[in-house]
Amino acid sequence: MKQTILELLDSRVRAALQAAGCPDAPAIVAPAGRPEFGDYQANGVMAAAKSRKMNPRQLAEQVVTALDLKDMASKVEIAGPGFINITLSPEYLASLMTAALGDVNLGVPQPPAQRVVIDYSSPNLAKEMHVGHLRSTIIGDALARVLRFLGHTVIAQNHVGDWGTQFGMLTAYLIEAEQQEGEMVLSDLEDFYRRAKQRFDEDAAFADRAREYVVKLQGGDAQVKALWQKFLDISLHHCAALYARLGVALTREDVRGESAYNDDLPVVVADLQAKGLAVESQGAQVVFLDEFRNKEGEAQAYIVRKQDGGYLYSTSDLAAVRYRVGTLKADRVLYVVDARQALHFQQLFTLSRKAGYATGMTQLEHVGFGVMLGEDGKPFKTRSGTTVKLVDLLQEAEERAFTLVSEKNTEMPEADRRTISHAVGIGAVKYADLSKNRNSDYVFNWNSMLSFEGNTAPYLQYAYTRIQSVFRKADVSNEQADILLTESAERQLALELARFADAVHAVGREAAPHFLCAYLYDLATHFMRFYEACPVLKSEGAVRDSRLRLCRLTADTLKTGLGLLGIETLDVM
Ligand code: ARG
Numbered sequence: 001m002k003q004t005i006l007e008l009l010d011s012r013v014r015a016a017l018q019a020a021g022c023p024d025a026p027a028i029v030a031p032a033g034r035p036e037f038g039d040y041q042a043n044g045v046m047a048a049a050k051s052r053k054m055n056p057r058q059l060a061e062q063v064v065t066a067l068d069l070k071d072m073a074s075k076v077e078i079a080g081p082g083f084i085n086i087t088l089s090p091e092y093l094a095s096l097m098t099a100a101l102g103d104v105n106l107g108v109p110q111p112p113a114q115r116v117v118i119d120y121s122s123p124n125l126a127k128e129m130h131v132g133h134l135r136s137t138i139i140g141d142a143l144a145r146v147l148r149f150l151g152h153t154v155i156a157q158n159h160v161g162d163w164g165t166q167f168g169m170l171t172a173y174l175i176e177a178e179q180q181e182g183e184m185v186l187s188d189l190e191d192f193y194r195r196a197k198q199r200f201d202e203d204a205a206f207a208d209r210a211r212e213y214v215v216k217l218q219g220g221d222a223q224v225k226a227l228w229q230k231f232l233d234i235s236l237h238h239c240a241a242l243y244a245r246l247g248v249a250l251t252r253e254d255v256r257g258e259s260a261y262n263d264d265l266p267v268v269v270a271d272l273q274a275k276g277l278a279v280e281s282q283g284a285q286v287v288f289l290d291e292f293r294n295k296e297g298e299a300q301a302y303i304v305r306k307q308d309g310g311y312l313y314s315t316s317d318l319a320a321v322r323y324r325v326g327t328l329k330a331d332r333v334l335y336v337v338d339a340r341q342a343l344h345f346q347q348l349f350t351l352s353r354k355a356g357y358a359t360g361m362t363q364l365e366h367v368g369f370g371v372m373l374g375e376d377g378k379p380f381k382t383r384s385g386t387t388v389k390l391v392d393l394l395q396e397a398e399e400r401a402f403t404l405v406s407e408k409n410t411e412m413p414e415a416d417r418r419t420i421s422h423a424v425g426i427g428a429v430k431y432a433d434l435s436k437n438r439n440s441d442y443v444f445n446w447n448s449m450l451s452f453e454g455n456t457a458p459y460l461q462y463a464y465t466r467i468q469s470v471f472r473k474a475d476v477s478n479e480q481a482d483i484l485l486t487e488s489a490e491r492q493l494a495l496e497l498a499r500f501a502d503a504v505h506a507v508g509r510e511a512a513p514h515f516l517c518a519y520l521y522d523l524a525t526h527f528m529r530f531y532e533a534c535p536v537l538k539s540e541g542a543v544r545d546s547r548l549r550l551c552r553l554t555a556d557t558l559k560t561g562l563g564l565l566g567i568e569t570l571d572v573m
Pocket of ligand 1: 119122123124159160161317320335337
């Protein structure tokens, strides 16, 4: 099987460690931190020497003697207490460039294929989607794209909140409001929810009816169910419009909400009881998990059925694990959900394994993320303190981008400026989110995300269009030309291009898109350096051909990389 550079170096160094008498020692290969350390550095020797009480320099020498990198490296050196510094040969780098240029996947090798379920977006349908669901939608979409690109089978699951007591209130209000106002009452869901809640709080008769509707809904009453379905359809329609605007490929087929697991909930609880996991506690059905203890040292309770017989978020999630592993045959399940739900998922995963819903072979991962903050460092809100609607946010992004694009292109027809500002505005919002380590909170700032300098979408999109303009001026280019890496800037660019595969693999492995963002930013920076140091159009013959091919691969890599993040590129902007 084809391997990435890091995988290749890792297996070669491990083989050499083995030959030097350290069979299980890890190689610990990483990109070298500084040019004088070569391109890659293997750091495993020190730990291996320590555990075998050997002199690390001596072991390093044995490892280097056994290390076979003839086909890859031009220099292998021992440094410091036993680091192994590896410099790739220009021939090897050139061969990687040629291979990438001739491959739709840009030379990125595919790991063993898995079936990966990704639970993302998953808004609550009672209300309109807001910024809190933006992160899940954007991160989940990028992960879906990356994992598909790596050859995995990705099954999206939009685990929408479409069940629970608030739907009694909403359906009761739907009849009432439609009778008074006609069909259009649901154009603004947020407003609809507010009015329904107000009726519920102020009118006891209405509140009683709402409760009665919940019972009817749960009992499968056809009339209430039809109303509920109507409400969901409209709410999902709102979601679909946002997905389309964001360029997120979630469809109705991907929706499998909490209600889909209704019939399974009593089955799950009975099963947990039969397995001795769920026990009665104050009328509720509870699982006490020894793995999670409170401050007093008592096992924490995970409630699976309430005192009144109702089921919970946790119960539907247990049923969903069974479905995803048992029916969808997932090897890996990613839950792209707010980090504040971390404990819920730890408990869910632990219990799922205990109950046998997932075996040790199935990877269950909570892909958590922090909160989007306003510039005041508090959770992102409108000026009046209400939650920001997603439509309004995206509208503002495109408007701001339109102003910027119009300043740069005074002559361009408006329709073209609109197309560009859509790509730039949406791209900026997505990239600002994806480029941060998802675990941390981040400050949402229009000016920095829309800047044409720094680690932003507009900067990368602009770098791409600059290369496109080189091709427009180049007239002819030889698509078969040899890659020549004589200048240092050429070599550095090639090395950076060669690292694409490892960046994409890291995103797939760690479910962390920011690795790809950091990579693309480095790539664009190396390209700019190359472009300043090495004339392309003004050079001649084989040098010009080779440089044009490096330009080509850079453009392809930027386009593919941004595409994996769900961000568009444009030929002009
Ligand atoms: N609807 C939930 C919320 O908005 C998120 C659901 C995430 N997925 C899951 N399987 N629990 O908080």
